[in-house]
Structure formats: C-alpha cells, structure tokens
Amino acid sequence: MxxxxxxxxxxxxxxxxxxxxxxxxxxxxxxxxxxxxxxxxxxxxxxxxxxxxxxxxxxxxxxxxxxxxxxxxxxxxxxxxxxxxxxxxxxxxxxxxxxxxxxxxxxGNSNNQQIFAANFKDDAGAPSLMGDKATPFDDAMIYYKSGDYKAAEGKFGKLLFDKPQNDTLKYYDALCQVRLKNEDSALQLLTSISQPADSNLGVKAKWYSALILVHEDKTGEAKKLLTELKNSGSEYADKAGELLSQLK
The missing domain is CATH 1.10.287 (Helix Hairpins)
Incomplete structure (x- = not known):
C-alpha cells in the first residue's frame, strides 16, 4: 500500500x-x-x-x-x-x-508506457565508500542511490569525459540519463558498451536498452533484444519472457 x-x-x-x-x-x-x-x-x-x-x-x-x-x-x-x-x-x-x-x-502507446513504468528499476549500484576515502566514483554512486540523478549524472559524466571507454561509467551515466528524460543519449551509451553480450554488464545493458525501446514505442527492436535475453539463460531471461508476452 x-x-x-x-x-x-x-x-x-x-x-x-x-x-x-x-x-x-x-x-x-x-x-x-x-x-x-x-x-x-x-x-x-x-x-x-x-x-x-x-x-x-x-x-x-x-x-x-x-x-x-x-x-x-x-x-x-x-x-x-x-x-x-x-x-x-x-x-x-x-x-x-x-x-x-x-x-x-x-x-505513445499507453500499454508500453505502463510496461516501462512497471519494469524500469534503478540498479542496486556498486558498493561505495564515504568520508575521506571516498573517490569521485563513490560520490557519484551515492548521489545515484539517493535518487539525485542530476547530480549523479554530472559526476558520472565528468568521469566519463576523462575515461570515455569505461563501460561501467557509460552504464551508470546512461541510467541517470533515462531518469532525466534523455533516453536517446542513454540508449547510445548502453549500445556502445563493449563488454561481451553475455557478461553481467552486457546483459544489464541489453535489458535497459530494451526497456528504453519499449518506452519509445520501438516495439520491434525491443522484442529482438528481449528475445535474445529470453534465450540467454541470464538473470533477466524470465523477465524478458514476461515482457514479450505483454507487448502488443
């Protein structure tokens, strides 16, 4: 309740x-x-x-x-x-x-909007230190976990500027971008992640990419990614199957 x-x-x-x-x-x-x-x-x-x-x-x-x-x-x-x-x-x-x-x-498609709203959850985030030993990444992660996505994106974005090939930074910056309604930028970041598709980060990037595509009413593209996830045997396989059954 x-x-x-x-x-x-x-x-x-x-x-x-x-x-x-x-x-x-x-x-x-x-x-x-x-x-x-x-x-x-x-x-x-x-x-x-x-x-x-x-x-x-x-x-x-x-x-x-x-x-x-x-x-x-x-x-x-x-x-x-x-x-x-x-x-x-x-x-x-x-x-x-x-x-x-x-x-x-x-x-857009109201069914798709409801599916997105019901399934888009923030990542649990990486463990982060506080106090004197905290790094800039820790600071960004703390803001992200607290729901201050604008501050978190600013910090992740700054780190990403210095390390443009860092997949972890791309991933968390993308999740902030979604919360800030910058879904095209988020999708671009997620699809640029170079880790293998079956790696933990690769699977999560594909899951969130599919949700963004659902939200943007690109149902065909979303179904393609969800089908791949369903057949992947990953932690998102069952969720992907459920979403496929809900999409029209």
Missing part, C-alpha cells in the same frame, strides 16, 4: 515537489508497481486533458473566424481580407494539429 495519494502523483508529474520529496517519491515508485501504474495512468489523463483544451481553442478560433466573415463589409479587397482570415484559421488549425500529434507521440 502506497503512502502517496492522487494529489501527490499530480504534484510529482507537474514538478511541484522539491528535490528531496521527488527523490523519495521516485524511490517508492521503483519499488511499488501499483504506484508506477497510477503515475502512468495520470500521465495519460493529463495528455487527454491537454488535447481537449487544444480542441476547445481550435473550435473558438473557428467560431471567431466565422463571426468575422459574416460581419465583413463588401468593400474593395474584402475577398482578400476573407482569404487572409481563412489562411490564419488554417494556420492555427495546422499548428494545433501539430501539437496534438506531438502529444500523442510523446504519450
């Missing part, structure tokens, strides 16, 4: 929580499938409301255009005026349609 209610979920979605509260909410969502599904449902509802608002605005523009056209006085060039209003209305409609398309694309 979650300690969060619908109001808390809306505040989280709208970015109205402070960093500490948002981090705690994110950790709870990682471990609570029901809460993750509720967040996905609220996101979908929010998009529906946005689309309805856009439609209402377009209807108002259309009504305004019709009213002006009816009141138009027959003066020289009035046809040009009507044409101008017609072009403006058409432009507004096209702009509105573009926004609607964008919202639907960003919302």
């Amino acid at each position: 979650s300690k969060y209610n619908t109001e808390d979920i809306v505040r989280f979605i709208n970015g109205q929580m402070d960093e500490t509260e948002a981090a705690a909410f994110g950790l709870e969502m990682n471990n609570n499938t029901t809460l993750a599904e509720e967040v996905a449902a609220q996101l979908q509802l929010s998009r529906v409301v946005q689309i309805a608002s856009i439609k209402q605005r377009l209807d108002a523009i259309h009504l305004e255009y019709e009213t002006v056209e009816k009141k138009a006085v027959a003066i020289p060039g009035s046809n040009n005026v009507r044409k101008l209003f017609g072009w403006l209305a058409a432009a507004a409609a096209i702009a509105g349609l573009a926004i609607v398309i964008f919202l639907f694309k960003s919302g």
Whole structure:
C-alpha cells in the first residue's frame, strides 16, 4: 500500500515537489508497481486533458473566424481580407494539429508506457565508500542511490569525459540519463558498451536498452533484444519472457 495519494502523483508529474520529496517519491515508485501504474495512468489523463483544451481553442478560433466573415463589409479587397482570415484559421488549425500529434507521440502507446513504468528499476549500484576515502566514483554512486540523478549524472559524466571507454561509467551515466528524460543519449551509451553480450554488464545493458525501446514505442527492436535475453539463460531471461508476452 502506497503512502502517496492522487494529489501527490499530480504534484510529482507537474514538478511541484522539491528535490528531496521527488527523490523519495521516485524511490517508492521503483519499488511499488501499483504506484508506477497510477503515475502512468495520470500521465495519460493529463495528455487527454491537454488535447481537449487544444480542441476547445481550435473550435473558438473557428467560431471567431466565422463571426468575422459574416460581419465583413463588401468593400474593395474584402475577398482578400476573407482569404487572409481563412489562411490564419488554417494556420492555427495546422499548428494545433501539430501539437496534438506531438502529444500523442510523446504519450505513445499507453500499454508500453505502463510496461516501462512497471519494469524500469534503478540498479542496486556498486558498493561505495564515504568520508575521506571516498573517490569521485563513490560520490557519484551515492548521489545515484539517493535518487539525485542530476547530480549523479554530472559526476558520472565528468568521469566519463576523462575515461570515455569505461563501460561501467557509460552504464551508470546512461541510467541517470533515462531518469532525466534523455533516453536517446542513454540508449547510445548502453549500445556502445563493449563488454561481451553475455557478461553481467552486457546483459544489464541489453535489458535497459530494451526497456528504453519499449518506452519509445520501438516495439520491434525491443522484442529482438528481449528475445535474445529470453534465450540467454541470464538473470533477466524470465523477465524478458514476461515482457514479450505483454507487448502488443
């Protein structure tokens, strides 16, 4: 049972929580499938409301255009005026349609969004030292484990700049990037990991890559990776099989 209610979920979605509260909410969502599904449902509802608002605005523009056209006085060039209003209305409609398309694309397949929300969990992370003996990697890991993904990514990113071929840094920086909504960058980092596909890090990179592809509605590509994982005999084999059965 979650300690969060619908109001808390809306505040989280709208970015109205402070960093500490948002981090705690994110950790709870990682471990609570029901809460993750509720967040996905609220996101979908929010998009529906946005689309309805856009439609209402377009209807108002259309009504305004019709009213002006009816009141138009027959003066020289009035046809040009009507044409101008017609072009403006058409432009507004096209702009509105573009926004609607964008919202639907960003919302994507609601089933896929729910699958992603229910299955994307933070990595347990590597053991990290604290205090005087802590390394920059330890500092980054502590931020990651605490849910401060922005600070963690900044530190992992700095380390990765100095060691661009380090697969561990690529992996954790990618997971931070996902939390920061930079999924294309995350996928690029994960697919550039050079360790063997059947190694522990290679398998985990493939799992998270598949989840990102699901979230981006690239179902065919996701299924390919999940099928490979299902047949790998790794710790993710059963999970991959379950996801394959859920994808449409």
